[in-house]
Amino acid sequence: MINENDVIETLDELETFLLIIENGGLGLNNVGGIALATNNSNGRPFVAVLDDNHKLLLGRWVTQDVFDNGKDLVRKGPNNVH
Template sequence: MNDELNVIDNLDELGRFLLSVESGGLGLDGVEGVGMATNNADGRHFVAVFDSNHKVLHARWITKDVFETGKDMVRNGVKPKH
């Protein structure tokens, strides 16, 4: 993981992370997608940014609650607030 101590623990923070990926705020090149997954070694959940070859460009740990409740946000994108 890129930052072992910086765990996303709420949906607002997940939304900010997704918006920063979408806007280019992380400075990543070749972004093709974002997804959630579970680490096979220890069962921890994470959100990752992938390139066209499915290589992880950037990843952040997420809590179990964010993993369970944030799937639609990752799948469908962040909806702007009015």
């Protein structure tokens, strides 16, 4: 469930995405966590929204820079990094 046209290109965009998820803005149910990951088939990085059973609910591609530098933002949450 990753839209090929949606790419998060900056840390600000990643932060906005995380805030939308935290605030329930996309109407996802049973959100259990958010993680940065890589696609098994091609190694492309993405941010994954996971349910309580660690299954992918939603994903967005991210640039390599966001993947490399957004780990604390994803790990700690947008309100705890600044």
